[in-house]
Amino acid sequence: MSTAPTRFTVAEIANRFGLEVRGDPSLVISGVGTLAAAQPDQISFLANARYRSQLATSTAGAVVVRKGETATGSGSAPTWLVAADPYVAFARIAALFDRGSAPSPGVHPSAIIAATARIADSASIGPFCVIEERAIVEDGAELGAHCHIGPDCRVGAQSRLYPRATLVTRVCLGKRVLVHSGAVLGADGFGLAFDSDHWIKVPQLGGVRIGDDCEIGANTTIDRGALEDTVLEEDVRLDNQIQVAHNVMIGAHTAIAGCAAIAGSTRIGRNCLIGGGAGIIGHLTIADRVTITAMSLVTHSIREAGEYSSGTPIQESRLWRRNAARFKHLDELARNVADNKKGHRND
Amino acid sequence: MSTAPTRFTVAEIANRFGLEVRGDPSLVISGVGTLAAAQPDQISFLANARYRSQLATSTAGAVVVRKGETATGSGSAPTWLVAADPYVAFARIAALFDRGSAPSPGVHPSAIIAATARIADSASIGPFCVIEERAIVEDGAELGAHCHIGPDCRVGAQSRLYPRATLVTRVCLGKRVLVHSGAVLGADGFGLAFDSDHWIKVPQLGGVRIGDDCEIGANTTIDRGALEDTVLEEDVRLDNQIQVAHNVMIGAHTAIAGCAAIAGSTRIGRNCLIGGGAGIIGHLTIADRVTITAMSLVTHSIREAGEYSSGTPIQESRLWRRNAARFKHLDELARNVADNKKGHRND
């Protein structure tokens, strides 16, 4: 861990990321902050128009703004760095100040590694990790404490598993994959057949394949496939507590917010955005560039890009109860309206 | 782990499971696959009518079909094994090819076992397991790495806990129970009393009882009871990330899909099917053989078997917004319709 403070001039930052400076390029920046809270030695950003009013009053030393920003500053206005996409530029600048730990390579003496497992010399294996038969950990991969790598799993180069990540069986991670704490990849899919009076288990013989640059949130679960694999293409981003059932396929660059759930064998396209708590039932196909809003339930395939929703709006329970009661008779209501219309026409 | 390939002739498979053969009984089968992907030395199955068109083109060597299947094969048609329930038959056949690990009995030297705990000689306890006071692990039970068995817990014979399963306090598992990674059984129920200006905790003095042949999914949570136990009868099947609150009772053979949540003291009948993401509020009674569709919310007891739903259908957000806005005034709309009707009658 570095303890020396990280410092850059505005000019250094601008050069590194190809940004235009309006103001004082010699200003020294030692951190990042929100418009509301950043200090004179910190840099902030304006990406969302509703925070524009904070631009004039911010005490940030510098602010990343969008090309074409027209706000007029006061006398104490901060220095601007002008970017085509201020949020992207800020993400890169903030990374300069992210003093992440860089564990040294090697296997902690408390870790337990099967004889048939292969661990790259440049990988870092934390305390109490367990790595089982035929598992592979590639160059530069980092496993935090208490990680479990089950049989026939592979952790790709430069991937990082946070403490207590679990790969159960036949899970293959690409390069630079992040898996957060408590995530469980490669548990049995939920496959059951009802045999006259009890359930029998359908063996789950497939695995899980995770593409390069994916991120898997804390306590998210991704089951392994029944016969073929559950697959995430590259750069899929999953938030916390998401459930991905067996044989799901998720296309590249799709991002899914917390607590969403995808049932078995559904295929989600590329560049989709799935809102928090949304559900998609099994055996469906979702096209590329589909957005599903929060807590919507998808019960049929979606063939066209676009935004889709279900549900009803929040309102005072007193009013909601009356409306909800009417919903139970909505079909009858619609028939009455049709009758009224007809009756009226016949007058 | 067996590394020798598993092989059976069609005749051997048919004999073992009482299936009728149409085609070549001497064909050697060395694995299972989907109709779309199975190879000539593999066996597949047709259980869902919408995949019937794949029967003619499948390169599978053999296919399990339903009695009465009438599809006419081509010249290269695979051998059929005819079953009353092809999915059940396939589940059993697939189990022949499931080369699961069979850990040897014994306690890994890194495990920490309380002096008052009792571990059967035939049980297998993995690395870094912790087994606390008065816990019991019975014959043939398997605990993967990092499992935690808290005080006064019991793991029944032949049960299997995957790595990182946690039984907190007073959890009793029957025989042949499966608990997947990250599941937490026996944490405190969420019992609080508001004492004028702050919450006080209601002690959770009960336990959790899980019947024989139950399965508990990854990262699922089952809280222990406040005064009596939280109970799952035999052969209850829970998928991943399900929440079962304190004092819930779930009847035998009920299956619950991922991310469903059952609030405190609710009683669910036998042979129910609860869809993914469904919610059931507390203190309700749900009859036997009730199906709840995905993401429905149950707010009153259900006395009759049948299928129940709530929610609204997914549609383009542009259209959905208009309809959702109208929902907020549905009661008024219904009153207007009633008035119109009345007005019309009075003409």
Add this chain to the structure above:
Amino acid sequence: MSTAPTRFTVAEIANRFGLEVRGDPSLVISGVGTLAAAQPDQISFLANARYRSQLATSTAGAVVVRKGETATGSGSAPTWLVAADPYVAFARIAALFDRGSAPSPGVHPSAIIAATARIADSASIGPFCVIEERAIVEDGAELGAHCHIGPDCRVGAQSRLYPRATLVTRVCLGKRVLVHSGAVLGADGFGLAFDSDHWIKVPQLGGVRIGDDCEIGANTTIDRGALEDTVLEEDVRLDNQIQVAHNVMIGAHTAIAGCAAIAGSTRIGRNCLIGGGAGIIGHLTIADRVTITAMSLVTHSIREAGEYSSGTPIQESRLWRRNAARFKHLDELARNVADNKKGHRND
């Protein structure tokens, strides 16, 4: 662990908690139970009017009732303890019988503690705990087995972490905080910027601050902030499997039921009650004393105290399907009603 049975007379209990006795003050009580199941040496309570009919038939030796309770007992009626709030009184009485483990202070020899971490002498650190750089564990704190305390975290005095609780990075717990098994606090917030054709990660430089007397349920996740901290004020109570995204703020005494999810930067007031499975989208403000019913989705800020809901009622799927189909055309229906009304007026 105490193995001697805990016993109190009714008079002792009444004195301790300031309750009035009606009946036999010398009765010896050795446990607690429900009205339906309590034995003659146990005490029960009546807080919910719908259980009043059980009062006459209960075999409990004593029952805590509300001041003004008018039920007339039979000859064998139990002794009453009269309380202003029977549930609060019962919670306190039950705590007398909660024989919780009290681990002895000290660090288990299998735990791994960074040289720069500071552990109070009176703290108890369980087997296989890992405590990283600059972490602090204060007086009387208890860490169960397999807990992970990441860099720059602090566990406040008398806090208790159950087995397998995880504090990832920069998490500060107040005093007397409970964290249940599988909870993950301080993982990266889900911050992403889309850089023309792929996601880049927005560094999450903030932490998590949890106030005194909070409780965090099993497998709940609380992400750390992007620039500032994610904050729970004192006495916030979170059930299991709740997702709290980065930069959320939750006011004191708010209680949230299982599986609810709060998206990034939302501020929830004090003394709110959020139902199970409810969702609140990002960047909203929720006033004090707001109740959200189960599985409702909040999509705009709520400025007034009160109870709010969304969704539709559960009904038989056969009927629900018809109503749901009509919902897709509700706007059109409303227009027709308006037209009918107008047409009718013009008759």
